[in-house]
Each structure stands twice: as C-alpha cells, then as structure tokens.
Amino acid sequence: MNEKPVIVVVGPGAMGEAIIAGLLREKLTDADKLLAAGPIVERGEELQKRYGIQPYYDNVSAVKQADVVILSIKPQNLDSVMTEIGSHVPAHALVLSIVAGATIEMITQGLEHECVVRAMPNTPAQIGQGIAAWTASPQVSKAQREQARSILQALGEELYMKEERYLDMATALSGSGPAYAFLFMESMIDAGVHMGFQRRDAEKLVIQTLRGSVEYYASKNAHPATLRNEVTSPAGTSAEAIYYLEKAGFRTAISRAIWAAFKRSRSLGAGKKSQPPADKD
Ligand SMILES: NC(=O)c1ccc[n+]([C@@H]2O[C@H](COP(=O)([O-])OP(=O)(O)OC[C@H]3O[C@@H](n4cnc5c(N)ncnc54)[C@H](OP(=O)(O)O)[C@@H]3O)[C@@H](O)[C@H]2O)c1
Numbered sequence: 001m002n003e004k005p006v007i008v009v010v011g012p013g014a015m016g017e018a019i020i021a022g023l024l025r026e027k028l029t030d031a032d033k034l035l036a037a038g039p040i041v042e043r044g045e046e047l048q049k050r051y052g053i054q055p056y057y058d059n060v061s062a063v064k065q066a067d068v069v070i071l072s073i074k075p076q077n078l079d080s081v082m083t084e085i086g087s088h089v090p091a092h093a094l095v096l097s098i099v100a101g102a103t104i105e106m107i108t109q110g111l112e113h114e115c116v117v118r119a120m121p122n123t124p125a126q127i128g129q130g131i132a133a134w135t136a137s138p139q140v141s142k143a144q145r146e147q148a149r150s151i152l153q154a155l156g157e158e159l160y161m162k163e164e165r166y167l168d169m170a171t172a173l174s175g176s177g178p179a180y181a182f183l184f185m186e187s188m189i190d191a192g193v194h195m196g197f198q199r200r201d202a203e204k205l206v207i208q209t210l211r212g213s214v215e216y217y218a219s220k221n222a223h224p225a226t227l228r229n230e231v232t233s234p235a236g237t238s239a240e241a242i243y244y245l246e247k248a249g250f251r252t253a254i255s256r257a258i259w260a261a262f263k264r265s266r267s268l269g270a271g272k273k274s275q276p277p278a279d280k281d
Contacts, residue, residue: 004029006029006067007034007035007070008036008037008069008070009034009036009072010037010069010081011038011073011077012072013074015072015123016036017047018121018130019070023151024051024053031052031054034053036056037063038055039057044057059081059084060085066093067092068093068147068151069095070096070098070151071096071102072098073099075100075268078099078110079110082107082111083110086111086112089113093115094116094117094144096148097116097117098119098132100120100265101268102118103164104137104164106269108137115144116137116139117134117137117144117145117148118134118136118167119133119158120134120171121152124178131156131157131158132156133161134148135162135164167265168262168265171262172262172264172265176261180257184210185206188209192205192206
C-alpha cells in the first residue's frame with residue numbers, strides 16, 4: 001500500500017492510546033490520517049496535543065473515512081457502537097477489534113461487515129512490549145492480514161492463530177497474564193517488606209530479579225525447570241521456599257486460575273456479559 005491508510009480508533013482509552021502511539025512510532029500512518037473517535041472532548045484534545053492526531057466526537061463521521069477501523073471500546077459499549085456505526089463502515093475497510101470476548105461472528109453480524117480481525121493484546125503494549133494473539137475472518141485479504149500484522153507489531157509481538165478458539169486461551173494466558181505477574185511481584189515485594197526491607201529496595205530487588213530471569217530464560221534454550229534446578233541446591237534456601245510453594249498448591253492455583261479465566265472468556269463470547277461467573281469451585 002503506497003498511500004498511508006486512514007485509521008480510525010473508536011474508543012481512545014488506555015489501549016486506544018497505546019495503538020495510536022505505536023502506529024505513529026512505526027510510521028504506519030500519518031497523524032492527519034489517524035482519527036480518534038470517543039465521547040469526551042477533553043480526552044480528544046489531550047490526544048491531539050500529545051500526538052497531533054484528529055479527534056472526533058461523532059463515531060460515524062470518523063468511521064466513514066476509514067480504511068481501517070480499530071474497535072477499542074469496552075465490551076459493554078460494543079453493541080451500541082456497532083449499531084451506531086454499522087452501516088457507515090466503508091465496504092473496503094478492515095475492522096480490527098481488541099474487545100475482550102467479542103467473537104468474529106458477533107462483530108460481523110453487529111456491523112454487517114465481513115472483513116474482521118480479532119486480536120487480544122495486553123497492557124505492556126503501552127510501552128511497545130506487548131504480545132497480541134490474533135485471527136482473521138476468511139474475507140480478510142492477504143494484504144489486509146499483513147496490514148493487521150503490522151498494526152499489532154506496533155504494540156510489541158504478535159502471534160497469528162488459524163482458529164479463533166485460541167483467542168479465548170490467549171485471553172486467559174497473555175491477555176490477563178500481566179495481572180498474574182503483577183500479583184506475583186506484589187507478593188514478593190510485600191514479603192521483602194515483611195522481612196524488613198525498605199519498600200523501594202524490595203521493589204528494586206524484585207523488578208530486576210524478574211526482568212533478569214525473563215531475559216535469562218529467553219537467552220537459554222532450556223526448560224524452566226532446568227534453570228530452576230540450577231538455583232536449587234540440596235537442603236538450600238530455594239529448595240526450602242519451593243517446598244512451601246508446592247505445599248501451598250502454587251502450581252495448581254496458577255493452572256486453575258488460568259483455566260477459570262479461559263472459561264470466563266468463553267462465556268463472554270457466548271454473550272453472557274453481565275452475568276457473574278456461576279461456579280467457583
Ligand atoms: N487493558 C488491557 O489490558 C486490554 C487487553 C486486551 C484487550 N483489551 C480490550 O481493549 C478494550 C479497551 O480497553 P481499555 O483498557 O483501553 O479501556 P478504556 O481505557 O476504558 O477505553 C475505552 C475508551 O472507549 C471510550 N468510549 C466509551 N464509549 C464510547 C463510545 N460510545 N464511542 C467511542 N468511544 C467510547 C471511553 O471513553 P470514556 O473514558 O470517556 O468512557 C474510553 O476512552 C476493551 O474492550 C478491552 O477488553 C484491553
């Protein structure tokens with residue numbers, strides 16, 4: 001594509017802004033071709049000031065001009081936004097949705113538009129370090145797929161899935177994944193404070209321990225258990241800590257938590273948006 005596309009971000013919140021920043025950083029379009037459509041004037045003005053993009057307070061006028069429509073509204077706003085913009089999305093446009101739990105079928109039906117990519121990014125996208133799993137409806141052309149890939153690469157890494165069912169799994173693993181990582185970090189920092197560290201010192205020790213462990217693992221072609229065994233000497237401190245983690249069901253808790261998130265994502269996709277999850281066994 002020679003001419004830069006007009007990209008409309010409907011729902012310019014946290015993820016919408018991450019996308020805007022990434023698109024401009026990677027020069028996938030120009031600021032005057034990047035339209036942010038949302039209800040709040042202050043937010044539009046803030047984004048215009050920060051990125052030079054074009055704010056719109058009326059979704060329809062923005063979407064009418066689009067080569068690519070990015071849906072980054074909250075799931076509870078999806079139905080009303082689709083009803084509002086459905087008949088105005090240009091036939092040639094690619095629709096890329098990051099709305100959690102919204103299936104391709106829901107979007108193609110809601111917009112009466114067949115070219116749809118569904119993606120599940122995560123919050124590190126805000127610093128270009130995310131990972132997005134994605135899939136596309138069969139009507140998305142090869143060129144549009146590459147366009148979707150470039151857009152998602154502007155947020156970090158991307159992983160194409162041939163089947164949509166993997167999107168619910170990715171929602172549970174990588175979409176919600178940062179929440180598990182933050183909880184783990186918080187627990188370690190609190191344990192450090194409990195022993196007597198100043199909080200800022202505990203934070204520094206924990207952040208670099210996790211960052212270093214991730215980089216070390218990524219640099220080695222080894223199973224995590226091998227790297228764990230390296231630091232677990234007989235009757236040592238790591239062995240003692242791991243004994244307690246296993247005894248507390250750490251591994252099972254992680255496994256069951258991710259499975260529960262997966263089930264929740266599937267039920268959201270089945271349209272059970274407002275119902276709280278039923279069985280908490
Ligand atoms: N955050 C994540 O880690 C993450 C990861 C993967 C996927 N997602 C998905 O990304 C989507 C956005 O999440 P977020 O965290 O960026 O939420 P957010 O910060 O609340 O952003 C949503 C934006 O949509 C705007 N909005 C509300 N009603 C609208 C309407 N009728 N038309 C256009 N814009 C409207 C909101 O404006 P107001 O603030 O004024 O209401 C807000 O700017 C969600 O569907 C979520 O499932 C998020």
